[in-house]
Amino acid sequence: MADAKVKKECDPADAAVIENRIKELCIQFPQGITDQVIQNDMPHLEPTQRAMVINKLLSVGQLDLLRNSSGLLYRMKDAQSASKMKGSDNQEKLVYQIIEDAGNKGIWTRDMRFKSNLPLTEVNKILKNLESKKLIKAVKSVAASKKKVYMLYNVQPDRSVTGGAWYSDQDFESEFVEVLNQQCFKFLQSKAEVARDSKQSPMIQRNSSFATSHEVWKYICELGISKVDLSMEDIETILNTLIYDGKVEMTIIAAKEGTVGSVDGQMKLFRGVNPIIQPTGLVKTPCGLCPVFDECHEGGEISPSRCIYMTEWLNF
Amino acid sequence: MTAQEARLCGLLLREHFGEVVEKIGTHLLRSGAQNLRTIVNESGTPIDLVKKSLCVLMKHGACRFSIGRKGPGSPVEYQASCERILGILRYPRYIYTAKTLYSDTGELIIEELLQRGHMTMSSIVKMVADRLTHNMEEGRSIEYNEVVSTFSKLVETHFLQRCPPVSEVVPPVSTAPTVPGAPAAPVSTGPPTPESFSDCYLVPSVSLAGRGKRRRSGEDVVLDQGTTKKAKTDLQTHGDEGIYWQVNFERFHLHFRDQTIISAVASKLDQAWESLGTSRFDSDYETSSEIVRTMLRMSEVTTTPSASCTQALSANEVFRSLPANYSISRPILDQYLTLLVDDPMEFVGKTGDSGGGMYVVNLHKALTNLARATLESVVQEKFGSRSARIFRLLLRKRHLEQKQVEDFAMIPAKEAKDMLYTLMSENLVLLQELPKTPDHAPSRTFYLYTVNQLATARMLLQHCYKAVANLIDRRLFQTKESKRLLEKSQRIEAIMASLQASGAEPEQLTEVEEMISAPEKQQLESLRHHINKLDSAENQVDETIFLLKSYVASTARITR
Numbered sequence: 070m071a072d073a074k075v076k077k078e079c080d081p082a083d084a085a086v087i088e089n090r091i092k093e094l095c096i097q098f099p100q101g102i103t104d105q106v107i108q109n110d111m112p113h114l115e116p117t118q119r120a121m122v123i124n125k126l127l128s129v130g131q132l133d134l135l136r137n138s139s140g141l142l143y144r145m146k147d148a149q150s151a152s153k154m155k156g157s158d159n160q161e162k163l164v165y166q167i168i169e170d171a172g173n174k175g176i177w178t179r180d181m182r183f184k185s186n187l188p189l190t191e192v193n194k195i196l197k198n199l200e201s202k203k204l205i206k207a208v209k210s211v212a213a214s215k216k217k218v219y220m221l222y223n224v225q226p227d228r229s230v231t232g233g234a235w236y237s238d239q240d241f242e243s244e245f246v247e248v249l250n251q252q253c254f255k256f257l258q259s260k261a262e263v264a265r266d267s268k269q270s271p272m273i274q275r276n277s278s279f280a281t282s283h284e285v286w287k288y289i290c291e292l293g294i295s296k297v298d299l300s301m302e303d304i305e306t307i308l309n310t311l312i313y314d315g316k317v318e319m320t321i322i323a324a325k326e327g328t329v330g331s332v333d334g335q336m337k338l339f340r341g342v343n344p345i346i347q348p349t350g351l352v353k354t355p356c357g358l359c360p361v362f363d364e365c366h367e368g369g370e371i372s373p374s375r376c377i378y379m380t381e382w383l384n385f
Numbered sequence: 386m387t388a389q390e391a392r393l394c395g396l397l398l399r400e401h402f403g404e405v406v407e408k409i410g411t412h413l414l415r416s417g418a419q420n421l422r423t424i425v426n427e428s429g430t431p432i433d434l435v436k437k438s439l440c441v442l443m444k445h446g447a448c449r450f451s452i453g454r455k456g457p458g459s460p461v462e463y464q465a466s467c468e469r470i471l472g473i474l475r476y477p478r479y480i481y482t483a484k485t486l487y488s489d490t491g492e493l494i495i496e497e498l499l500q501r502g503h504m505t506m507s508s509i510v511k512m513v514a515d516r517l518t519h520n521m522e523e524g525r526s527i528e529y530n531e532v533v534s535t536f537s538k539l540v541e542t543h544f545l546q547r548c549p550p551v552s553e554v555v556p557p558v559s560t561a562p563t564v565p566g567a568p569a570a571p572v573s574t575g576p577p578t579p580e581s582f583s584d585c586y587l588v589p590s591v592s593l594a595g596r597g598k599r600r601r602s603g604e605d606v607v608l609d610q611g612t613t614k615k616a617k618t619d620l621q622t623h624g625d626e627g628i629y630w631q632v633n634f635e636r637f638h639l640h641f642r643d644q645t646i647i648s649a650v651a652s653k654l655d656q657a658w659e660s661l662g663t664s665r666f667d668s669d670y671e672t673s674s675e676i677v678r679t680m681l682r683m684s685e686v687t688t689t690p691s692a693s694c695t696q697a698l699s700a701n702e703v704f705r706s707l708p709a710n711y712s713i714s715r716p717i718l719d720q721y722l723t724l725l726v727d728d729p730m731e732f733v734g735k736t737g738d739s740g741g742g743m744y745v746v747n748l749h750k751a752l753t754n755l756a757r758a759t760l761e762s763v764v765q766e767k768f769g770s771r772s773a774r775i776f777r778l779l780l781r782k783r784h785l786e787q788k789q790v791e792d793f794a795m796i797p798a799k800e801a802k803d804m805l806y807t808l809m810s811e812n813l814v815l816l817q818e819l820p821k822t823p824d825h826a827p828s829r830t831f832y833l834y835t836v837n838q839l840a841t842a843r844m845l846l847q848h849c850y851k852a853v854a855n856l857i858d859r860r861l862f863q864t865k866e867s868k869r870l871l872e873k874s875q876r877i878e879a880i881m882a883s884l885q886a887s888g889a890e891p892e893q894l895t896e897v898e899e900m901i902s903a904p905e906k907q908q909l910e911s912l913r914h915h916i917n918k919l920d921s922a923e924n925q926v927d928e929t930i931f932l933l934k935s936y937v938a939s940t941a942r943i944t945r
Contacts, residue, residue: 318729373858
């Protein structure tokens with residue numbers, strides 16, 4: 070359509086000259102040119118004519134339109150992406166553009182449909198096409214297992230999409246977490262034991278049983294049990310689960326800025342501790358663990374005298 | 386009082402005092418204060434049986450009487466105390482404590498008193514001396530004075546106390562001569578507490594000389610009969626008639642509480658001596674708990690039973706009062722105290738700097754932490770450690786959304802949901818709705834999970850009562866099942882004893898012994914094993930009951 074208009078309103082040869090001139094200017098200023106630059110270069114050019122030419126260049130995908138603080142900016146599209154899109158139609162280009170804009174967060178088909186104003190079937194066809202050309206890829210999001218998001222083929226998905234170190238293929242790796250949990254605890258425990266056996270004054274004993282999160286992190290990294298790179302925050306999340314397991318205590322101390330393992334002038338110290346009580350008396354009886362405790366009545370279908378759990382426990 | 390408590394009370398009464406007392410006791414528990422006539426009518430029991438039952442209950446402190454509510458001249462009303470009846474469950478623990486603190490003599494004194502409710506000092510001393518003598522080798526006996534000194538020690542440490550005097554003693558009922566004025570009407574309104582009498586820990590001077598007498602070998606095997614016979618025939622006076630003694634349960638409970646705190650400190654801060662294989666009294670290994678023990682002992686007298694923390698003690702005082710075999714220096718003690726204060730469990734707190742630092746034991750906080758640990762342990766054992774992780778997480782963070790629970794606990798969404806819903810269906814976790822709009826639309830509402838420690842503790846307490854009642858039920862069932870076998874073995878034992886006494890031939894003895902066949906013997910053995918297991922389980926559950934009850938009571942005192 071744009072092409073037709075250009076042909077109608079001005080001399081095609083003239084348009085070709087302007088086109089080339091603009092291309093040259095773009096190559097001259099790789100960071101992009103504004104309307105002002107074109108105007109200065111070709112003062113005789115009418116704004117309508119200029120707009121025609123630029124629209125044409127945009128539609129064939131040779132120019133990129135960018136917006137910056139001073140206004141609109143034109144830039145030569147790099148040869149690579151232009152060549153990638155060779156043989157694609159406008160709709161495909163549009164979808165590709167949308168996916169590219171989504172970056173490493175990816176975009177959902179529904180949102181794509183709204184943005185592109187294309188029917189769903191069309192979008193799906195295009196996506197299939199692009200996928201087969203290895204231009205984009207589908208990534209399953211951890212937030213909702215059914216939801217697929219699309220992003221460019223060479224983009225590393227964001228943590229919020231993959232779930233970080235704890236997920237592989239959008240599945241939560243609970244075994245991995247458990248192993249790390251145990252290893253961290255083992256490390257802290259052995260540290261506490263060494264401190265105990267040192268036979269020093271109680272204060273020193275206590276202080277040397279503490280380990281900073283950085284130390285734990287280093288230990289886990291050196292163990293090499295993890296295929297993925299774990300950050301110190303990842304290890305701290307693991308250490309936090311140990312706190313909720315009641316096996317570890319945490320203290321925060323002030324540290325000099327720049328000390329290894331300190332964050333915002335704070336250092337988190339962890340240490341393994343003993344529980345304060347043994348399993349309580351109630352749970353040592355079958356009743357304390359009974360799944361049908363509430364239904365149990367003397368003379369009822371379930372009753373203490375006929376309780377099979379009790380019989381098993383007594384014969385144990 | 387809940388249905389579970391009532392059921393347990395009934396079972397305990399039946400076991401210790403028989404079915405009639407159970408009937409009257411549960412009737413009183415259910416219907417509150419009632420006068421004699423109403424009890425007789427409503428329970429449909431003959432009046433003399435009701436009177437006797439009331440006597441028994443009264444003697445054990447399980448029942449109180451007071452002036453009628455309709456003003457002077459109205460009939461006396463009786464009221465059963467659930468608390469005291471549940472205390473029967475703890476008798477083995479009282480007796481065991483007395484044994485560890487005051488050896489066999491203390492054990493027997495407490496045992497006799499618990500069995501009989503209340504007695505005069507002279508009769509206790511005689512009875513205990515007789516029993517001790519009986520268990521000694523031939524030709525030896527124990528002085529009354531030794532028993533008297535143990536008795537005085539028990540009184541000094543407030544484990545025993547005088548029964549509050551009954552102001553107006555009507556001639557006692559003929560069937561129970563030792564009860565002072567069972568159906569008497571007191572002048573004072575409201576139940577008198579033993580502590581309100583100034584001389585409740587005053588040992589009267591008694592003229593007791595002599596030694597424990599050995600029962601003749603031909604006498605009946607049942608011990609109690611022999612002693613009660615003697616008590617009735619023994620008519621000489623000792624100068625303490627009318628002064629009756631009872632066990633001070635409160636004091637025992639304070640002792641239990643202190644022990645629980647000490648052992649908690651030991652397992653948290655001291656090294657596990659069991660695993661290291663060192664002796665228990667190695668001073669290096671349990672200094673923290675010894676310090677707390679010393680602090681608790683020092684404050685036993687100065688702190689009121691209901692205080693939330695002990696009286697402040699200076700480090701100097703603690704240092705002086707540490708047992709002599711603890712050879713730790715002052716700076717080390719300070720370090721230990723600092724460690725105790727720094728510990729997140731906050732068993733010990735610091736209140737000031739005078740006198741080398743003033744320290745208190747936070748009784749309420751300690752109980753709260755112990756109760757929390759108990760709840761956590763229940764969840765951990767019943768639902769697994771991951772559910773326990775969620776439970777602890779909620780206890781720490783108070784209110785969390787489901788997503789937050791998953792993230793903090795690092796548990797996959799599906800499992801976390803499952804665990805949360807299971808915990809919720811068991812009433813261990815609560816769900817709080819927080820709507821953004823007044824229409825409570827689910828999409829505009831926050832759903833926050835939370836744990837209410839006090840309510841959960843109360844619920845678990847009820848579970849404990851039910852569990853104990855179940856255990857007792859099972860024990861009774863187990864005994865009933867093999868009633869015939871038990872009777873047989875008892876009969877045979879009696880025959881054996883009489884044969885032995887009459888000097889029968891060994892062949893005869895083996896013949897009688899063989900009347901119980903091998904499978905029967907095995908059955909008896911397994912029955913004994915089962916009963917023992919059930920008994921010890923009852924005691925273990927009672928420990929949980931004690932802890933939870935102390936926590937609930939302590940919280941009630943704080944918030945009042």
